[in-house]
Amino acid sequence: MKSNRFWKKGLALLLSATFTLGTLAGCGTYEGDGSSASNVQGSGNTQQAAAGVNGEVQTVDGNKIVKIAIASDPEFTFDAIGDSLMVTNGLLREGLTRYGDGVLTDGLAESYEHNDDYTKWTFHLRESGWNNGEPVTADDWVYAIGAMLDGTAQLSFADFLYEIKNAREVYTKQKDVSELGVKAIDEKTLEFELAYPVTYFPYLITHPMHFGYDREFSEKVGVENIGTEAQYSISNGPFYIDSWEHDNLLVFKKNPYYWNKDNIKIDQVNVYVIPNQATQVNLFLNGELDVVDFAYQRQSAIEGAGFTTQVYNNGRTAYLNYNESNAFLKNKHVRQAISSAIDREAIVNGVLHVGSPADGLIPVGLAGDGKKSFREIVGNNLPYSHNVDKAKELLAQGLSELGLSDPSDVSITILASNTDEFIAVSGAIQQLLQENLGIKVEVETTDGSALRTRRNAYEYDVVLQSWGADWDDATNFLGGYEHDASANPALFINEEFNDTYHKATYSTDLTERIKLLGKAEAILLEEEGITPLYYTGQYYAVSNRLKGVLRRAVVPYLDLYFAEVQ
């Protein structure tokens, strides 16, 4: 009996020990011990010591390390596309132009000029260097853009470069790369020859795809390796990659050869790879991150901890895209009825809790003629806003044209990608259309790739989707609806739209051009080629010690160029 009791006690003790200590039984050890990162919570009482690679504690004088998070391991290849990169790339490589505090300013080019019809642009480069000490030269652009197009380097989206003369021909192997419209006149003079007038070229080239890369370095490490490891990457921007542990942490340090290095106020950026947004918020609340994006549900928690929350306009418009070969949707009035039946305020306030109702396709904040934004010049362009009576009237008209009378004869399926946002919004639209119009609406969600493939094969009735600005110009949104655009998924074909858009493309009067684009937008929306719903917005918060963080509607969405640690 005695031994029995002993045994029980022993087992119970062991059991509780296993539970309390939990994973102490783990095998394998980790090198070093990551110290907790500096604590800046609430009071703004900053302390030093930040966790470095493998827990090596780095105490940097004056706390000039900024800690940010990205959701996935970034890509630093020549073509540089991907969400993460939209943040980090702006820190590493610089374009000929860049965004300043609000306006477009000079980047690696100290000046540039163009010919009268905006088809030839000449850039004069600054004295600046790659972080390995090599100078920035015109050949960097000739090399990088040529290598992407001729297949030497990876390129996931060639269409972005097609404004350059012969880019399309080089990509499809009809012409040699030597005929490409990018030329180095001398070491510091770079010339772009374009296929058509591009008045917004200085905006377009802020996109990483138009950045240069050093030829010698690329050939030395092998083009196929570029951007896959820290040692296979170089930078000509304010920072370079000092170390990179995949899926974990990238440490960016100041590029000593960067022309404007004296005006960069931070010494180091730690970029953590944190896939989960809720985790990012917890790390932010614990002082381990300086900037965080979050969903509206976390707003009170973040404000409760003493931070100011803000919303930035991330330059994205959500809209319904119709298949105009559908039996019901081919009728203009049915499409207008759908637009009138949707209460955009209700979607924004009741479902999203962020963003604003759309009054056009081009989102607020997108550039216009250089003085005013597009929406400021064009104004409200939404012809069929929320009006249930009007919607019913339009539907009745459309149905009679189709030879139908009962709204419940109409049955459509909304296809949406399976993200939280679109699942919620498509459900709301389903409800609004069924209640206000009495038509049958089904919702189908699928993943992004399958959705795009189905959309491009026209296997859908209505697609709920959103489009964000890749470059800061309305053509980015409207170009897709030109009749010969190879990616016009809506099957929207309208001669008046084409003429107006074409005129805008060749217009060299900046304000006139925007007005023409506004007119094209009005035609698209009057015909309900698409139905804009809302402009998205994103909540974010910044730690109290960091000032001068900029959020933008186009890349880079997060800009630390002017950031200062206090």
Add this chain to the structure above:
Amino acid sequence: MRNYIIKRILLAIVTIFVVMTITFFMMHAIPGTPFSTGNDTMSAESLEVLMSRYGLDQPLYKQYVRYVTNILKGDFGVSMSNGYRSVSDIILTAFPVSADLGLRALIFGTIAGILLGIEAALHRGKPVDHLSTIVAIIGISVPSFVLGTVFQTILGLGFSGWFKAAFHTDFQVFPIARWQSFRYTLIPSFVLGMGTVAGLARLMRTSMLDVIGQDYVKTAKSKGISNLAIVWKHEVRNAMMPVVTVLGRMIGGVVTGSYIIESQFAIPGLGKYLVNSITARDYTMTMGLTVFYSIFIVLSMLLVDLMYCVIDPRVRITK
């Protein structure tokens, strides 16, 4: 014995080959291309050029032959969605982390689960038995992301925050996320191991109760053998058999990475790659992982079968 192992390995190669073939054709049957995931308006012409750059415009059987040939040469190709890193490089970097986390979770889960099961069986109907039921229900029914969120918030943010304030220190007792040192592994391994604890506790309890009622246990008691010896030598050892069977499957599942836990705690493991590669139609990555996982799982099954002989002398491998 040697013949048996050789036979099993040959069989394993066939299995892996079959899995690879099925996955290859299924993967290509899903609508979408690796290049239609991120870009909304790529023109058909550009897509064509890209498809031919990667040889994806060729007939499927040719792609298959090329893929198998490359695999036999040990070349898994480059991932199309991860900055063009090579697939084997990604697996070699991320797998050890997943395996580390998985083994911690498994060791914790196995020890805690088995002990809890034994205790519950020995004290059937007593509080510890109820405790084991509660733990099992939580472990099985509460999804790991909920447990993860709860522990991350309560221990990582709440308790550790209080600790720092109370002791005026920077020391983070339970880090919120990331994978840096032993402290960082505590919450994720615990959360990941909870499923194992739950499953094994129930299984062990049932199995133990079955054994406790056996005649040889009564015989042993009547011979006056100490309780400790009865429990360890007669009961536990016999009750372990079904547990070992399940364990084989669990090793495969746990060690190859958890999408949810790794993403929630920002652990640089392999878990997310399989899910993401399928969403991104990253054919090379999906295939590489499939081959890798099937090798791993087939081998762990083999290992379990061999372990039977060690644990239970009655099991003998015959021709």
